[in-house]
Amino acid sequence: MTRNISSVLIFFLLLWAFASCRKTDDVPLAQVELISPDENTLLRLPDTVKISFKITGEQVPDYVVLSIVNRNYIPLFGNKYIHTPEMGVELTETMVLHALQDAGEVPYYILISASIHGESQNNYFPVQLTNKPLEYQGFYLFVKTSVNQMNITFYNRELEPVSFTQISGNYIASSISNYYEKLYFTTDIPAKLRTFSLTEQQQLWETEPLFPYPFYTDVQADADWIYAAMGNGQITAYSGLTGQPKLVTERLADSIPEQMAVLDEFVIGFYRSKINGHRSLVSFYKVSGVKKCLYPVDFELVTFLADKDPSKAVVVGNHENEGLITVFDPYKNSFEGTIQPGVGSIVAACEAWEGSYLFAAAGKLYAYQIDQHQEKLIKVLEDIPVDVLYENVSGTVFVFYPHSLQLYAYPLMTEIAEIALESEIKGMEFFYRYE
Secondary structure: OOOHHHHHHHHHHHHHHHHHHHHHHHHEEEEEEEEEOOOOEEEEEEEEEEEEEEEEEEEOEEEEEEEEEEOOOEEEEOOEEEEEEOOOOOEEEEEEEEEHHHHOOOOOEEEEEEEOOEEEEEEEEEEEEEEEEEEEEEEEEEEEOOEEEEEEEEEEEEOOOOEEEEEOOOOEEEEEEEOOEEEEEEEOOOOOOEEEEOOOOEEEEEEEEOOOOOOOOEEEOOOOEEEEEEEOOOOEEEEEOOOEEEEEEOOOOEEEEEEEOOHHHOEEEEEEEEEOEEEEEEEEEOOOOOEEEEEEOOOOEEEEOOOOOOOOOOEEEEOOOEEEEEEEEOOOOOEEEEOOOOOOOOOEEEOOOOOOEEEEEOOOEEEEEEEEEEEEEEOOOOOOOEEEEEOOOOOOOEEEEEEEEEEEOOOOOEEEEEEEHHHHHHHHEEEEOOO
């Protein structure tokens, strides 16, 4: 009996000793204390933040890696390394935080990872990140100065002009990325897609369209890809960093994409047949370039505009000399809420405030509420404009003609200024920066 009790006691002593050893192994060799910023601090980007912390424990880490990560534990602003950090004292590193392309990847953490004997001890401290508001800086105006010659001029908020650059070629289309601060510009003769850095004020790279019909018809920036519609019947997405092709849609051998819209999951092109002139909306999957659907249409497209639902596109066009406004759903391959205001052909249209648009028809400018299917006359224009744009921070309506640009304050539509030029205005892009 005594032998049995002794055996049981020995068994429990061994079990306790084993458990004690396991518990010791689980205790971190280094403890990390975040000093600043406080946990759950809200950081408004872009910004510069000083991260201070203290390391204590049994052994000095070989090195420490400091980063800020998203919900997938991906570093957002690079890594900071501290080799053989001093123990028990306050350590500080400064990180430059740029604006987030997607501010919805919550939660975010300050990650301080201590490496000891080849193993990492990760310490996560929650933090909040949000982008600062985009502040309107001004606009870039594209003017044809001579045959196959374009001049790009920047006008600040005080409408003071600053020459940006001159390029060869006839203007086709343009797009701008406020996040990357880049301007994308397509021309003909020569047929090129050029990318300019707005901060460095210089060209970064250029590329050319694909054969057998090497010309561009439209361009649109979407995150770090630039989509370009081409005469060979395809839409190509280029890397904004290198200009290398990242995606090419299926080719429509007999049709050309004249304009396009880049949505959250699809790219839509307005195609015209080279054989019989038939028109259609063609949707492609954004991740693969594979064609989803082709929808024949009987109208002429004026422009694609953004819908409040990022999976759909607002379509503005003309049918039998009357304007039409509708919404195209590529998932269902169908239109919804098509209306014809009955004010004549629409020559230009743009997005305004949420759910509202502006369009020009028969020398008049209208505001249109898409949910109410109702237009309102807001200005009788001097002539038929080339284009209409709305700057939503200042509430300014830009109406431009071949040789002049007129600015009006919405909603009274009082004239703010006029820019008159001898050369022909071909287009413009607003520029915003995180301030």
